[in-house]
Amino acid sequence: MATTMTRARPPLAGRSAAPAARRRPGDRRVSGYLFVLPALAVYAVFILYPLVQSVYLSLTDWDGARPHKRFIGLGNFDRLVHDSLFWRALGHNLIWVVLGTAAAMAVSLLLAMLVWSRPRGFTLFRTVYFMPQILPAIIVGIVWSWIYSPAFGILDRGLSAVGLGSWSHGWLGDPDFALYAVLVASVWATVGLAFVIFTAALHNVDQDLLDAARVDGAGAWQRFRHVVVPQLSSAVTLVTVLLLVHGFQAFDHVWIMTKGGPDNSTQLLATYTYQKAFMENEVGYGAAISLVLTVLSLVVSLAVVRLRERGER
Amino acid sequence: MITRTARYVILSMFLVLFLLPFVWIWSSALKSNSEINADPFGLPTSPQWGNLADAWTTGRFGKYLGNTVLYCAFVVPGVTVLSCLAGYALGTRRLPGEKYLLGVFLLGIMIPFQSIMVPQYYLVRDLNLLGSYWGVIVPSIALGLAFGTFLMRSFFRELPDEIGNAARLDGAGEWRVFSRIMLPLARPGLITMVVLQFMFTWNMFLIPLLYGQDENLRPVSTGIMFFIGEYSVDRSMIAAGVTLASVPIIVVYLVLQRHFIQGMTSGALK
Numbered sequence: 001m002a003t004t005m006t007r008a009r010p011p012l013a014g015r016s017a018a019p020a021a022r023r024r025p026g027d028r029r030v031s032g033y034l035f036v037l038p039a040l041a042v043y044a045v046f047i048l049y050p051l052v053q054s055v056y057l058s059l060t061d062w063d064g065a066r067p068h069k070r071f072i073g074l075g076n077f078d079r080l081v082h083d084s085l086f087w088r089a090l091g092h093n094l095i096w097v098v099l100g101t102a103a104a105m106a107v108s109l110l111l112a113m114l115v116w117s118r119p120r121g122f123t124l125f126r127t128v129y130f131m132p133q134i135l136p137a138i139i140v141g142i143v144w145s146w147i148y149s150p151a152f153g154i155l156d157r158g159l160s161a162v163g164l165g166s167w168s169h170g171w172l173g174d175p176d177f178a179l180y181a182v183l184v185a186s187v188w189a190t191v192g193l194a195f196v197i198f199t200a201a202l203h204n205v206d207q208d209l210l211d212a213a214r215v216d217g218a219g220a221w222q223r224f225r226h227v228v229v230p231q232l233s234s235a236v237t238l239v240t241v242l243l244l245v246h247g248f249q250a251f252d253h254v255w256i257m258t259k260g261g262p263d264n265s266t267q268l269l270a271t272y273t274y275q276k277a278f279m280e281n282e283v284g285y286g287a288a289i290s291l292v293l294t295v296l297s298l299v300v301s302l303a304v305v306r307l308r309e310r311g312e313r
Numbered sequence: 314m315i316t317r318t319a320r321y322v323i324l325s326m327f328l329v330l331f332l333l334p335f336v337w338i339w340s341s342a343l344k345s346n347s348e349i350n351a352d353p354f355g356l357p358t359s360p361q362w363g364n365l366a367d368a369w370t371t372g373r374f375g376k377y378l379g380n381t382v383l384y385c386a387f388v389v390p391g392v393t394v395l396s397c398l399a400g401y402a403l404g405t406r407r408l409p410g411e412k413y414l415l416g417v418f419l420l421g422i423m424i425p426f427q428s429i430m431v432p433q434y435y436l437v438r439d440l441n442l443l444g445s446y447w448g449v450i451v452p453s454i455a456l457g458l459a460f461g462t463f464l465m466r467s468f469f470r471e472l473p474d475e476i477g478n479a480a481r482l483d484g485a486g487e488w489r490v491f492s493r494i495m496l497p498l499a500r501p502g503l504i505t506m507v508v509l510q511f512m513f514t515w516n517m518f519l520i521p522l523l524y525g526q527d528e529n530l531r532p533v534s535t536g537i538m539f540f541i542g543e544y545s546v547d548r549s550m551i552a553a554g555v556t557l558a559s560v561p562i563i564v565v566y567l568v569l570q571r572h573f574i575q576g577m578t579s580g581a582l583k
Contacts, residue, residue: 032406039395042451043417046456047456051428053436054429054431110323111327134562135559136515137516138558142537146338192331248425251518251519256538277430283431287431293427294424294425294428301423
C-alpha cells in the first residue's frame with residue numbers, strides 16, 4: 001500500500017498539510033538517502049575510489065613520484081607470473097591459511113567442548129583465553145619474539161630444562177622455522193575469538209538429541225561427530241571464513257616479528273605488497289600484487305557465502 | 314568420557330599458555346637488565362618502578378599513549394555516528410537501489426585493507442593530509458564504515474516498524490524518530506559498535522605505520538616498534554613499554570569484558 005502511494009506523490013509535497021500517514025513515503029525515501037549519504041561519501045572517496053585506482057595503478061609502472069603515470073598494459077602481471085618471490089609469498093600464504101585455520105579450529109573447538117557444561121571457573125577461562133584477541137599485534141609480536149629469543153627466551157630455556165637443549169634454536173632467524181614460528185604466535189592470538197564463537201554455539205546445541213544418542217549407545221566420538229558437529233555447522237562456517245580472510249590479509253605479526261625475512265622465508269602477499277610499493281617505490285607492481293590479494297579474498301568470501309547459503313537450504 | 318581432573322588439567326595448561334607470556338613480560342618490566350639476563354623467569358627481587366617512569370618520559374610513551382587516546386576519541390565517534398545513520402536507513406526502509414548500496418558496503422567487508430592501501434596512501438598524500446592527525450583519523454573512519462554499517466543495520470532491522478510509524482502519526486519528523494526513538498532502542502547494538510571500534514582503533518597498526526610516520530603522530534602500536542629499534546638491547550625498557558601499552562586496554566577489557574565478548578560474537582555472527 002505504501003509503495004503505490006509513493007509513486008503517486010511527489011516527494012516532500014504538502015509536508016505540513018497532509019496527514020502524517022500520507023506524507024510519509026516520499027519524505028522517508030529522501031531522508032533515507034540523506035541518512036546514508038555521509039557514510040557513503042566518506043566510504044566512496046577513501047575506499048571505493050582507491051579500489052578502482054588500484055586496478056589502474058597495476059597497469060602502470062608508476063614509482064610514486066613521477067607526475068605522469070606511464071601505462072604499460074599487463075606488463076606487471078607478466079612480470080608477476082615470472083616472479084619466483086611472488087609465488088613463494090603466495091605459497092606461504094596458503095600454508096599460513098591452511099595450517100593456521102586448522103590449528104586454531106582444533107584448539108578452540110577442544111577448549112569449547114571442555115567448558116561446554118560451564119564448569120566452575122568458566123568465566124576465568126573465557127576471560128584469559130580471549131585476552132590475546134584484544135591486544136595490539138605489536139604486543140603479541142614482542143611477547144613471542146621474546147619467547148623465541150635464543151639468548152633468554154622461554155622456549156629454548158624450557159627445552160634445555162627438559163633435556164632437549166640440542167633442539168634450541170634462533171627460531172625466528174632460521175628460514176626453515178620462521179614462518180611456522182610466527183604462525184604459532186598468530187594462532188595463539190586468534191584462538192580466543194573462535195573459542196568464544198564455539199562456546200556460544202555449543203550453548204545452543206540440543207541436549208535432548210545428545211541424550212537420545214547416548215541412550216542409543218553412541219560413543220563419545222560418535223556423539224561428537226554426528227550430533228554436535230552438524231549443529232555447529234554454521235559456527236564452523238563462520239569461524240572458517242573469519243580465519244581464512246584473516247589468513248590472507250596476515251601482515252601485522254609478520255611485519256613486527258620478521259619483516260618478511262630471514263631470506264624472504266616469511267614473505268606473504270601483504271608484506272610483499274608493502275615492501276614493493278612503499279620501500280622499493282614500485283607502486284605499479286605493488287598494486288598488481290595487492291590486486292591478487294583482492295581477488296583471492298573475494299573468491300574465498302564469496303565461495304564461503306555460497307556454501308553457507310546452500311547449507312541453510 | 315573425560316574425567317573432571319583431566320579436564321581441569323587441560324584447561325589450566327591453556328590458562329598458563331595464554332597468561333604466562335604476559336606475566337613474564339610484566340615482571341621483566343620491573344627488573345634491571347642484568348637481572349633479566351641472569352634470571353629471566355624469576356619474579357623481580359627488588360621492583361624497579363623507575364623503568365616505567367623512564368619508558369613514559371625517555372621512551373616517549375606518554376606521548377604515544379596520548380596519540381592513541383586522541384585517535385580513539387575521533388575515530389570511534391566518527392565511525393559510530395556515520396554507521397548508525399547509514400545502518401538505520403538501510404535497516405528500516407526499502408530504499409530503491411538498496412541492493413546495490415548493500416553490495417557496495419559488503420565489498421568493503423570482504424576485501425582486506427592491503428587491497429586499497431597503495432592508492433589510498435597517494436590519495437591521502439594528494440589531499441595534503443599526510444603528516445597531520447587527520448591523515449590517520451580520516452582513513453581509519455572510512456575503514457570502519459563497511460563493517461559498522463552492516464552491524465548497525467542488523468540491530469535496526471530487528472526493531473518493529475510500528476514504533477517509528479506510531480511516532481510519525483503523532484507528527485514526529487524523521488530526524489526525531491531516529492534520534493529520540495529508534496536510536497535509544499538500538500542501544501545494545503550501539504554499545505557493541507563502540508566497544509569493537511574502540512578495540513580496532515586502539516590496536517590499529519598498518520594505518521599509522523603508513524600515515525602516521527611522523528614522530529609526533531605515532532600511537533602506541535607503531536611507537537613501540539620504533540622504540541624497539543632504538544632501545545633493542547634495553548630489555549627492561551621494552552618490557553616497561555609493553556606493560557604501559559597493554560595494561561590500559563586490559564583494564565578496559567576486564568571491566569567491560571561482557572561487552573567485548575558479546576560484541577565480538579554478535580559482530581561475527583551478524
